[in-house]
Amino acid sequence: MAENALSFIQLADPQFGLFARLSGLSEEQIAAFRARGLNAQPAPKITGLADEIRLFSAAISTANVIRPAFVVVCGDIVDQWDDDAQAEEALRIGALLDDGIDLHWVPGNHDVGADARHEVPTDESLARYRSRFGPDNYAFQHGDASFIVLNTAITQHPEEVPGELETQMAFLESELRAARLSQSSHIILFTHHPFFLENQDEDKPEEAHLTIPIERRRPVLELLGEYGVDAVFAGHWHRNNYAFGGDMEMIASGSVGYPFGNDPSGYRVVQVEGSGLKHDWYAMDEMPASINTP
Numbered sequence: 001m002a003e004n005a006l007s008f009i010q011l012a013d014p015q016f017g018l019f020a021r022l023s024g025l026s027e028e029q030i031a032a033f034r035a036r037g038l039n040a041q042p043a044p045k046i047t048g049l050a051d052e053i054r055l056f057s058a059a060i061s062t063a064n065v066i067r068p069a070f071v072v073v074c075g076d077i078v079d080q081w082d083d084d085a086q087a088e089e090a091l092r093i094g095a096l097l098d099d100g101i102d103l104h105w106v107p108g109n110h111d112v113g114a115d116a117r118h119e120v121p122t123d124e125s126l127a128r129y130r131s132r133f134g135p136d137n138y139a140f141q142h143g144d145a146s147f148i149v150l151n152t153a154i155t156q157h158p159e160e161v162p163g164e165l166e167t168q169m170a171f172l173e174s175e176l177r178a179a180r181l182s183q184s185s186h187i188i189l190f191t192h193h194p195f196f197l198e199n200q201d202e203d204k205p206e207e208a209h210l211t212i213p214i215e216r217r218r219p220v221l222e223l224l225g226e227y228g229v230d231a232v233f234a235g236h237w238h239r240n241n242y243a244f245g246g247d248m249e250m251i252a253s254g255s256v257g258y259p260f261g262n263d264p265s266g267y268r269v270v271q272v273e274g275s276g277l278k279h280d281w282y283a284m285d286e287m288p289a290s291i292n293t294p
């Protein structure tokens with residue numbers, strides 16, 4: 001790793017509780033998940049959080065070896081927004097990250113979605129998230145790079161939380177302006193939902209749960225374009241996906257937890273360099289070749 005490069009590790013979808021929820025499914029239930037693009041696999045019924053504990057612990061241990069500037073967890077920390085045991089395990093393992101490596105949480109739809117489909121935030125679910133994991137829209141700085149976290153569960157489904165979307169858009173614009181004023185070398189966003197799948201103008205109602213609806217996506221992307229945002233790192237699909245909106249890279253990373261595609265559970269290492277961004281996806285049992293283990 002280049003001496004002066006800032007590096008961070010992006011994690012997504014540890015989703016404590018999902019392995020158990022997707023175990024012991026009937027063929028019909030599996031077919032229903034697959035119809036929504038969620039590639040559930042037949043598995044014997046289990047309970048508990050053993051798989052998520054193993055995988056998230058491995059990700060945090062790997063980060064303690066790689067020693068990036070920070071680790072960001074791009075949402076769906078838990079499977080069920082009001083399950084205390086799931087949140088407590090995620091927080092317990094997150095706290096095992098070594099001192100000197102910051103941990104940044106990003107909310108996903110499962111962390112704040114209080115409806116049956118885990119999509120729609122409410123005042124209660126937002127309050128619960130904020131009391132456990134901290135703010136859901138916030139910005140931070142490392143070196144001369146600016147990072148902005150957005151709660152895209154609100155962007156996707158603002159209907160039950162009046163005022164939140166307006167607050168979020170004002171926050172985004174103000175942080176982008178601040179980044180420009182401070183002449184940030186890079187501006188990077190962290191979200192849970194990718195804004196789009198293949199191109200920024202796509203409009204596929206049948207895939208609405210996978211991205212941000214076009215009417216709320218456009219104003220955000222206009223702002224990101226105006227301020228020269230380099231990249232958005234997201235999760236949500238439990239598989240890797242890469243696209244561009246103009247010059248802005250739209251990266252969806254595979255999951256720490258249950259995978260829905262061909263990418264195994266894993267993590268992404270990102271290097272922020274003067275000339276741009278370099279990022280690579282690793283399976284959980286892989287280690288970047290250039291890392292010198294202590």
Ligand SMILES: [Fe+2]
Binds near residue numbers: 075076108109110235
């Ligand atoms: Fe999600």
